[in-house]
Amino acid sequence: SPWLATQTSHLTSTFRSSSFVVFCLLTPTRACDLKLPHCTVSTPVFMPVGTQGTMKGITVDQLDDLGCQICLGNTYHLGMRPGPELIEKANGLHGFMNWKRNLLTDSGGFQMVSLVELSEVTEEGVKFKSPYDGKEILLSPEQSIAIQNSLGSDIMMQLDDVVSSTVTGPRVEEATWRSIRWLDRCIAANKNPDRQNLFAIIQGGLNAELRKACLDEMTKRDVPGFAIGGLSGGEEKDDFWRMVTLSTDHLPREKPRYLMGVGYAVDLVVCVALGCDMFDCVFPTRTARFGSALVPWGSLTITKKQFAKDLQAIDPDCQCPTCRRHSRAYLHALFKSDTAAMHHITIHNISYQLTLMRSMRQSIIDGRFPDFVRTFMKRMFPSPEQYPGWAVDALGTVNITLN
Numbered sequence: 001s002p003w004l005a006t007q008t009s010h011l012t013s014t015f016r017s018s019s020f021v022v023f024c025l026l027t028p029t030r031a032c033d034l035k036l037p038h039c040t041v042s043t044p045v046f047m048p049v050g051t052q053g054t055m056k057g058i059t060v061d062q063l064d065d066l067g068c069q070i071c072l073g074n075t076y077h078l079g080m081r082p083g084p085e086l087i088e089k090a091n092g093l094h095g096f097m098n099w100k101r102n103l104l105t106d107s108g109g110f111q112m113v114s115l116v117e118l119s120e121v122t123e124e125g126v127k128f129k130s131p132y133d134g135k136e137i138l139l140s141p142e143q144s145i146a147i148q149n150s151l152g153s154d155i156m157m158q159l160d161d162v163v164s165s166t167v168t169g170p171r172v173e174e175a176t177w178r179s180i181r182w183l184d185r186c187i188a189a190n191k192n193p194d195r196q197n198l199f200a201i202i203q204g205g206l207n208a209e210l211r212k213a214c215l216d217e218m219t220k221r222d223v224p225g226f227a228i229g230g231l232s233g234g235e236e237k238d239d240f241w242r243m244v245t246l247s248t249d250h251l252p253r254e255k256p257r258y259l260m261g262v263g264y265a266v267d268l269v270v271c272v273a274l275g276c277d278m279f280d281c282v283f284p285t286r287t288a289r290f291g292s293a294l295v296p297w298g299s300l301t302i303t304k305k306q307f308a309k310d311l312q313a314i315d316p317d318c319q320c321p322t323c324r325r326h327s328r329a330y331l332h333a334l335f336k337s338d339t340a341a342m343h344h345i346t347i348h349n350i351s352y353q354l355t356l357m358r359s360m361r362q363s364i365i366d367g368r369f370p371d372f373v374r375t376f377m378k379r380m381f382p383s384p385e386q387y388p389g390w391a392v393d394a395l396g397t398v399n400i401t402l403n
């Protein structure tokens with residue numbers, strides 16, 4: 001068998017004590033245990049967004065019941081309102097949310113650049129006008145880390161200079177080198193390196209040379225983990241997976257890799273095959289009002305008339321609280337009158353993502369991941385002709401053939 005279970009010991013503060021890791025000797029695919037301060041995280045893992053405002057329709061207790069070991073906190077929103085002082089008083093974001101497991105916070109930069117029109121990036125940081133009171137605010141690498149230190153998250157993200165993945169030219173190069181300089185400022189600013197793991201973010205857009213240069217530089221730093229950034233922004237899938245592969249090829253094997261902004265089931269499966277460990281994406285909770293639910297054969301739109309008298313669960317094989325209790329017909333009826341239907345589907349969606357990751361992990365540990373991928377694709381697409389070409393190509397590079 002090409003699958004090898006190893007014991008790595010004390011490599012970084014993330015793989016803190018000895019951690020269980022299963023590597024495939026022939027492919028980059030792996031399953032790991034990340035020892036984080038609030039509990040061990042089994043990878044590959046999908047991290048739902050867990051903060052007020054964004055987490056529409058699910059409570060932290062429900063997230064806990066679904067077995068979620070790590071969720072995302074939103075630095076930009078929390079840093080603005082209620083502000084880091086209040087959250088620090090509440091014993092950090094864990095205390096404020098009453099969440100007992102791990103939290104990952106973003107740097108705040110991405111939200112700023114994407115949500116606030118009047119933002120300006122200089123070497124100092126990201127300057128923007130507060131949408132709450134119009135005051136000018138500078139989010140520097142030091143400021144971002146100070147906020148994340150107050151929030152007390154288990155994993156913090158460096159402030160990076162974000163450019164859209166479809167931008168090309170000198171701006172991408174500038175942003176890449178600036179992100180490397182900002183990484184050093186973030187490392188220096190971290191007051192709690194013993195319990196707050198700072199992740200670097202690999203940039204470089206879709207330019208292979210630049211991304212490789214960024215990988216070379218950033219992997220010289222002894223950070224506990226790496227994120228692959230600057231993708232999932234509307235680029236071609238062929239560019240996307242090649243940049244993911246380039247990154248996983250050059251990242252140290254013994255540290256976790258977090259692919260930012262990826263959450264569609266097919267993307268998750270392919271990128272686990274390519275050697276990524278952690279994922280996040282806001283989409284399972286974002287467009288909730290359309291009544292669409294994730295299922296192994298794609299998605300199911302509960303508001304469609306065909307479900308009005310259907311007494312099956314959304315997915316009869318799903319063990320989530322929604323599928324155990326409610327039928328498609330009930331949810332269909334509820335949707336007309338009540339936002340509670342969205343809440344039920346959100347729970348199902350998050351459960352679907354977490355279960356998908358757990359089954360992938362189990363299949364890796366059992367040494368049958370390629371079979372898992374073949375079964376997954378067969379259920380997701382009516383026929384092999386419909387398999388996306390990029391997924392077939394990407395899986396081919398790690399010797400997973402689909403037919």
Ligand SMILES: *[C@@H]1O[C@H](CO)[C@@H](O)[C@H](O)[C@H]1NC(C)=O
Nearest residue numbers: 025026027028396397398399
């Ligand atoms: C794929 O399989 C071929 C032939 O069996 C082997 O030579 C090659 O090293 C494998 N590549 C990967 C990435 O596993």
Ligand SMILES: *[C@@H]1O[C@H](CO)[C@@H](O)[C@H](O)[C@H]1NC(C)=O
Nearest residue numbers: 284285287288292345346349
């Ligand atoms: C569930 O996931 C689907 C698929 O992405 C999405 O379109 C839908 O809005 C989600 N529904 C809820 C209620 O979160």
Ligand SMILES: [Zn+2]
Nearest residue numbers: 318320323348
């Ligand atoms: Zn369900």
